[in-house]
Amino acid sequence: MNVRLMAAAAASVLALAGTAIAADAPTSASTLRALGAQIHLRIGTAAVPSDLSDPALSQITADQFSVLTPGNEMKWQVVEPQQGNFNWTGADNLVNFAEEHGELVRGHTLVWHNQLPNWLTQGVTNGTISDSQLRDLLHQHITTEVSRYRGRIWQWDVLNEMLADANPSQVKPTDFWISHLGVGIIADAFRWAHAADPEALLCYNDYNIAGEDGSNAKFNAAFALVRDLLAQKVPIDCVGDQGHLDLQYGFNPVLMTEDLHAYAKLGLKVAITEADVRMFVETTDSNQTPIVSPTDPTPNHTANPAASDWFIGMLQSCLAVKACISFTVWGFADAESWVPGAFRGEGNATIYDVNLNPKPQYTALQQTLSLAPGAPRRSRGGDRDREGDEGDRD
Numbered sequence: 001m002n003v004r005l006m007a008a009a010a011a012s013v014l015a016l017a018g019t020a021i022a023a024d025a026p027t028s029a030s031t032l033r034a035l036g037a038q039i040h041l042r043i044g045t046a047a048v049p050s051d052l053s054d055p056a057l058s059q060i061t062a063d064q065f066s067v068l069t070p071g072n073e074m075k076w077q078v079v080e081p082q083q084g085n086f087n088w089t090g091a092d093n094l095v096n097f098a099e100e101h102g103e104l105v106r107g108h109t110l111v112w113h114n115q116l117p118n119w120l121t122q123g124v125t126n127g128t129i130s131d132s133q134l135r136d137l138l139h140q141h142i143t144t145e146v147s148r149y150r151g152r153i154w155q156w157d158v159l160n161e162m163l164a165d166a167n168p169s170q171v172k173p174t175d176f177w178i179s180h181l182g183v184g185i186i187a188d189a190f191r192w193a194h195a196a197d198p199e200a201l202l203c204y205n206d207y208n209i210a211g212e213d214g215s216n217a218k219f220n221a222a223f224a225l226v227r228d229l230l231a232q233k234v235p236i237d238c239v240g241d242q243g244h245l246d247l248q249y250g251f252n253p254v255l256m257t258e259d260l261h262a263y264a265k266l267g268l269k270v271a272i273t274e275a276d277v278r279m280f281v282e283t284t285d286s287n288q289t290p291i292v293s294p295t296d297p298t299p300n301h302t303a304n305p306a307a308s309d310w311f312i313g314m315l316q317s318c319l320a321v322k323a324c325i326s327f328t329v330w331g332f333a334d335a336e337s338w339v340p341g342a343f344r345g346e347g348n349a350t351i352y353d354v355n356l357n358p359k360p361q362y363t364a365l366q367q368t369l370s371l372a373p374g375a376p377r378r379s380r381g382g383d384r385d386r387e388g389d390e391g392d393r394d
């Protein structure tokens, strides 16, 4: 680069950094989605119905993000609460909202052991649904849901959380789907989804599959799983690493980068799909609303330098791997986070505080994105283009 170009590049980085640091006066150029767009990286959040209807929440959902994942609204329990009785309201609202605001959609999730409708699990337990009927029901579920949104979903989490939390890890033999239908159901689920929407990117999604547990045990199992699927010519396009971190455990962004890179080398795209960084907090109400973090009892009590570092680390891992096409946080506001309900005594896991002020964790992401134009560029394949960027094979 000649001196003039270097000076111009430095000036533009400084200009961007300047806008980013002014987090109290955000301009549209300094939103997460605008900063991500410079490098064709989609920035996402999980959205629940109130994120789309509440004025303050929907403003942030529209302004800051360029891809949305329904927090619950596409799960089987929600879309078919009684057999044959469908409720697409929440899913339709989310897809419409996304399209109105120039956002893509990550469909979540088609095959998972959790949040299944009672009629299905009870039918299996009491024997009124046989294994072959269960297989047909799953085929029908995937076909119905994927067809409904055909052409409108960027990435589908076809399979969610099928690997054991063990070292060594493997596909869980006790998983609801595996125990009834065998491991062959994994390949079939991808084939059925592909038949219903050949353009959607189809992902395997799980937690701790990019080294978050330090041991790489689940990474090894996930890598073997997706490599075998590719060898069988199963239509799988991507690996989603959830990225639910907890300050009580370790986190190594170098390992995460290596692992994402390894998936990319297979020709897959990768995505961070559910990022948050939780910690123990003082509990003063039934929602365990974060008040004070024992690890950072400063006046600005939701600030936590380690949490900011870990958000930065996950984002940098994604930035370092060209095949990483989206970085999604699992909800942006502490008051709405799933963490207090799922992990006793923990919270403060998101990037906005309970009053919807951006936390330092937000600024950390914003500044990292501001400096990211120096990172490898994604192609425009970050939009719904399967031909665009062939992972990291080049």
Ligand code: XIL
Binding pocket: 071, 072, 160, 242, 274, 338
């Ligand atoms: C969570 C939702 O956020 C909660 O509202 C719900 O009660 C339980 O599920 N991994 C996933 C997500 O893949 O679907 C989960 O979402 C969080 C963990």
